Amino acid sequence: MEVGVWVIGVVLRVVNALLSAVLYVRAFFSRAPPRLPPPRNPILLRSATDLARAIRRAELSSEEVVGAFIERIREVNPYLNAVVEERFSEAMQEAHTLDQRLFEARWGGAEAQVLKDKPLYGLPFTVKESCSLAGMSNAVGCVERGGSRAASDGAAVRLVRAAGAVPLLVSATPELCLGWETTSLLNGRTNNPYDLSRTPGGSSGGEAALLASAASPISVSSDIAGSIRIPAAFCGLFGHKPTPGIIPIEGHIPTLADEQYPRFLAVGPMCRHAEDLPLMMKVMAGERRAQLRLDRPVDLSRLRVHYMTEASSSLALLPVHPDIREAVLSAANHLHQHCGAALCEKKFEALKDSVEMSISVFFSMKDIPNLLQDPANPKRDRSLALELARALWGAAARSLQALSRPRPRAPRRPVPRLALEIPDIPPLYLTPALGLLTTL
Secondary structure: OHHHHHHHHHHHHHHHHHHHHHHHHHHHHOOOOOOOOOOOOHHHHOOHHHHHHHHHOOOOOHHHHHHHHHHHHHHHHHHHOOEEEEOHHHHHHHHHHHHHHHHHHHHHOOHHHHHOOOOOOOOEEEEEHHHOOOOOEOOOOOHHHOOOEOOOOOHHHHHHHHOOOEEEEEEOOOHHHOOOOOEEOOOEEOOEOOEOOOOOOOOOHHHHHHHHOOOOOEEEEEEOOOOOHHHHHHHOOEEOOOOOOOOOOOOOOOOOOOOOHHHOOEEEEEEOOOOHHHHHHHHHHHHHHHHHOOOOOOOHHHOEEEEOOOOOOOOOOOOOOHHHHHHHHHHHHHHHHOOOOEEEOOOOHHHHHHHHHHHHHHOOOOOOOOOOEEOOEEEEEOOHHHHHHHHOOOOOOOOHHHHOOOOOOOOOOOOOOOOOOOOOOOOEEEEOOOOEEEEO
16 A cells, blocks of 8 residues: 555656646746636625624624625636535525514514524525535536435534524535545536636535635535545635534435444534634534533643644655745744743654555445446446546546546555544644644
């Protein structure tokens, strides 16, 4: 596995260099690419927490807020190609009903009862297609699943709707969420709002593109190997992969029978504003919200901060960008100098093998989708060489990204596990891979 990952990494670096050269030449001779129109409605730039508060105080109506985001989605989606299917008419009707109910409750003195346990009352939100929104597409980028629809809401979507929020749409993913770029033969390519020639990442790329362009305030997304964290990093957002088992994953497509699967997949929030993450976590965790202890103050001076600016050095891996290294060091120094946290420079040697370990674990699970399987004859696999050749003229059954995925197979030897001792006082880890902060 280690040799295979190294060889693939070297090949990808060569391909990346060649493609970069082509793109630079193309950019030199072509006109400047179109730019996303900036948001003009100030509602779009407010946090979800602030908007929910304004609706509860009758400073804004749900119809005003929902309508503003629908208008923005219609404006930017031709540039982004992030929307798989929308429900704008239904959303506006639901917003009108919520406004009417709240208005009547105020006159009748029952406002507190209507708003009880509904911290997201009247707030719009968007849903990653894989997380299931009742009546909407759940094809998840697969041509053979085209036209399939969710029979009911996924568990996390159901909790967000029960908190009073109004769903607007389902957004694009790569095929079966198996990709770090959001592109598929069914829905095409989703673009990054900051540079339409680049990817917003994946697999929650549709959600990230909408959030970053101020077309959505909050999102229900999912993550197994970076599917929230990578798009959040690519699009300048706040995304969180919760500890598995806190937020329910029922209704997610795809799902696996392997007993280890719930330990890897997590449904979680992605937002434009950091203050919205605790709000969304409390709602999406449902009855398990108490386990998060989000209202418990944290004494930052008692934290021990472990940080790394490079996991390993290899020809197969791209080095961490200097800007990300600088951000990690800056965050560590801020926590030390301004918050009193202790810095620890101990490196975790086992992280050098983290790519091989994660790939080995993931692709050894049962029921991992085989994207070369022939739907007409499940016992037969299509030829990878033939599909790659067909991809050159756009006739392949899968996207080029999907064809690059390893086939699932059982491991030939036990998979090493990364064991970290977690002390009583949780350390804070600054990880350069995505430039994110993670607490254990």
